[in-house]
Amino acid sequence: MSFLNYLINGISLGSVYAIIALGYTMVYGIAKMLNFAHGDVIMVGGFVVFTMSSRMGLSPALAVLVSIIVCTVLGITIEKIAYKPLRGASSLAVLITAIGVSYFLQNLALLVFGSDTKLFTSVVKIPAIQFADGQLTITGETIVTIIACIIIMIVLTLFIKKTKAGQAMLAVSEDRGAAELMGVNVNATISLTFAIGSGLAAIAGVLLCSVYPSLNPYTGSMPGIKAFVAAVFGGIGSIPGALIGGVLLGIIEILSKAYISSQLSDAIVFAVLIIVLLVKPTGLLGKKISEKV
Amino acid sequence: MKKLNINKDYLITYGMVVAFYIIMQILQGTGNLSSLFKGLLVPLCVYTIMAVSLNLTVGILGELSLGHAGFMCVGAFSSAFFSMCMKDVISSSLLRFVIAIIISAIVAAFFGIIIGIPVLRLKGDYLAIVTLAFGEIIKNVINILYVGKDGNGLHISTKDSISLGLAEDGKVIINGAQGITGTPNDSTFTIGIILLLVTLFIVLNFMNSRSGRAVMAIRDNRIAAESVGINISKYKLMAFAISASLAGVAGALYAHNLSTLNAMPKNFGYNMSIMILVYVVLGGIGNIRGSIIAATVLTVLPELLRGFSDYRMLIYAIVLIAMMLFNASPKAVEWKEKHSIKRMIASKKQAKEVE
Numbered sequence: 001m002s003f004l005n006y007l008i009n010g011i012s013l014g015s016v017y018a019i020i021a022l023g024y025t026m027v028y029g030i031a032k033m034l035n036f037a038h039g040d041v042i043m044v045g046g047f048v049v050f051t052m053s054s055r056m057g058l059s060p061a062l063a064v065l066v067s068i069i070v071c072t073v074l075g076i077t078i079e080k081i082a083y084k085p086l087r088g089a090s091s092l093a094v095l096i097t098a099i100g101v102s103y104f105l106q107n108l109a110l111l112v113f114g115s116d117t118k119l120f121t122s123v124v125k126i127p128a129i130q131f132a133d134g135q136l137t138i139t140g141e142t143i144v145t146i147i148a149c150i151i152i153m154i155v156l157t158l159f160i161k162k163t164k165a166g167q168a169m170l171a172v173s174e175d176r177g178a179a180e181l182m183g184v185n186v187n188a189t190i191s192l193t194f195a196i197g198s199g200l201a202a203i204a205g206v207l208l209c210s211v212y213p214s215l216n217p218y219t220g221s222m223p224g225i226k227a228f229v230a231a232v233f234g235g236i237g238s239i240p241g242a243l244i245g246g247v248l249l250g251i252i253e254i255l256s257k258a259y260i261s262s263q264l265s266d267a268i269v270f271a272v273l274i275i276v277l278l279v280k281p282t283g284l285l286g287k288k289i290s291e292k293v
Numbered sequence: 294m295k296k297l298n299i300n301k302d303y304l305i306t307y308g309m310v311v312a313f314y315i316i317m318q319i320l321q322g323t324g325n326l327s328s329l330f331k332g333l334l335v336p337l338c339v340y341t342i343m344a345v346s347l348n349l350t351v352g353i354l355g356e357l358s359l360g361h362a363g364f365m366c367v368g369a370f371s372s373a374f375f376s377m378c379m380k381d382v383i384s385s386s387l388l389r390f391v392i393a394i395i396i397s398a399i400v401a402a403f404f405g406i407i408i409g410i411p412v413l414r415l416k417g418d419y420l421a422i423v424t425l426a427f428g429e430i431i432k433n434v435i436n437i438l439y440v441g442k443d444g445n446g447l448h449i450s451t452k453d454s455i456s457l458g459l460a461e462d463g464k465v466i467i468n469g470a471q472g473i474t475g476t477p478n479d480s481t482f483t484i485g486i487i488l489l490l491v492t493l494f495i496v497l498n499f500m501n502s503r504s505g506r507a508v509m510a511i512r513d514n515r516i517a518a519e520s521v522g523i524n525i526s527k528y529k530l531m532a533f534a535i536s537a538s539l540a541g542v543a544g545a546l547y548a549h550n551l552s553t554l555n556a557m558p559k560n561f562g563y564n565m566s567i568m569i570l571v572y573v574v575l576g577g578i579g580n581i582r583g584s585i586i587a588a589t590v591l592t593v594l595p596e597l598l599r600g601f602s603d604y605r606m607l608i609y610a611i612v613l614i615a616m617m618l619f620n621a622s623p624k625a626v627e628w629k630e631k632h633s634i635k636r637m638i639a640s641k642k643q644a645k646e647v648e
Binding site: 028034036082085086087088089090092093095096097099100101103104107108110111221225228229232236261263264266267270271273274277278281282283 | 351357411414415416418419421422423425426427429430433434436437451470563564567570571574575578603604606607609610611613614617618620621622623624625
């Protein structure tokens with residue numbers, strides 16, 4: 001029974017990773033950049049909900065909505081100010097700028113909210129479900145996280161397959177130059193991608209803080225890195241890959257914490273990633289690109 | 294007779310370091326150096342050595358590494374471990390430190406080879422994430438490592454210091470997350486500068502050697518390099534191992550500057566690797582002198598901004614973004630070319646000639 005409990009916790013954590021990884025993977029697929037500031041947008045999302053619900057007394061649903069809007073606007077602003085001028089520059093330059101943005105967000109949060117860890121009250125009000133005389137407990141947060149992840153995956157897949165904007169995103173990720181020639185507004189598409197990715201980061205932030213109720217300016221950075229690992233694990237640029245990578249990573253992390261060593265769990269997660277990449281160098285679902293001479 | 298290859302450009306780089314050293318010594322001698330700045334001198338050497346060595350991987354080999362701090366960690370712990378073991382055996386602190394530095398270089402190079410063999414098969418961002426993963430693994434493993442010494446020799450455990458089962462005269466050297474305490478403070482600014490000069494000598498000469506050119510050929514076009522008979526894996530691994538071993542040396546310098554050494558996310562985590570990468574990119578990828586200048590400026594900058602107290606890291610972030618935008622954005626590059634002093638002088642000359 002305890003194994004099942006761990007497994008469910010793993011899937012729950014993995015779902016959060018998957019939602020964050022989606023943001024990474026979409027931005028990578030379309031803008032071909034590693035957005036290191038993504039993890040800090042999660043932190044901003046968490047702080048907005050914290051301020052709205054704990055300090056101003058807004059209802060949780062409204063607070064989450066505000067958080068999504070704030071993060072979406074933040075994502076678009078970051079893209080406009082920091083990344084857009086660098087379009088056409090080397091990918092390393094963009095990477096360093098993203099790191100600069102990440103420092104900026106962390107230190108801004110440090111100034112506004114202070115460095116002490118805040119206790120986050122969970123926004124989920126669903127009671128826990130118990131099976132088999134209380135041996136198997138599924139918390140409300142777990143249920144909400146998993147359902148949210150599934151809904152996001154379905155909506156996102158439909159959005160990309162069925163809408164014009166989604167098709168434009170696919171086209172830009174496939175070949176930016178050709179898409180531009182066919183009349184796709186590349187800049188608007190990239191902005192849209194950042195908007196969606198940041199909105200998802202806000203949701204992930206709320207879910208993460210509900211499951212692990214502590215919040216400080218560095219909350220986002222480690223989950224951000226783990227989600228990046230998850231995105232690479234599943235094959236960066238692939239949406240189902242982000243889901244599979246995220247969930248697998250969550251399960252591996254929780255199980256190794258439970259059965260091997262809590263201090264080594266991060267090392268085990270990274271070791272599994274290395275093994276996967278050595279066997280499949282482009283991740284589980286990554287596209288294999290043959291080299292032209 | 295073999296002609297000694299003295300490049301004027303390289304001499305400027307060496308001269309810059311020596312001049313910096315002399316200025317600092319004069320300032321220190323006349324008492325014009327604040328204690329805060331004095332404490333910064335050895336870390337400055339550590340970071341510049343790190344930046345120069347990472348530039349070998351990123352600039353010369355052309356692969357993005359996000360785990361450079363891992364090699365520094367290996368070098369720091371292996372050298373500190375040696376110094377702790379030999380504290381009573383070798384009395385001369387200079388000799389002990391020199392051996393410790395050599396050990397750190399060898400151990401870090403060994404790790405560079407072990408990690409390089411699988412990692413260098415990958416490409417681009419995948420390679421970057423795997424180096425990051427290795428860096429984190431090294432940090433995590435050191436955090437659970439317990440090593441003690443007594444009359445019977447060394448005891449190793451991964452649980453806690455009690456399970457080492459030491460005899461009464463034994464002492465714990467590496468104490469898990471608490472790390473190594475009581476490392477002798479052998480690092481001085483002079484040794485740091487000497488190590489930096491040695492690092493520069495190795496890297497600059499490597500760049501100009503046959504092997505270095507082979508590495509750059511691989512960076513520019515892997516397939517073309519392979520088809521003219523360059524052994525890709527060998528040269529890639531060579532550059533990676535040299536880079537790792539120099540990072541190990543920086544680690545030894547770092548470890549012997551502190552009395553307590555522990556592997557925290559702050560000093561050996563990916564944040565550190567990224568910080569070094571920032572120096573390399575801002576200084577100019579492949580430009581060794583640029584790395585030194587960028588590392589110096591960016592290490593000193595937060596201290597100079599201390600007057601702004603709470604706002605200093607925020608300002609640092611803004612400066613970083615602004616510098617990147619100014620340096621790399623296509624529009625800024627175009628603007629700089631238009632308004633560059635060299636060009637203005639040239640166009641004035643041209644105008645005169647026309648007259």
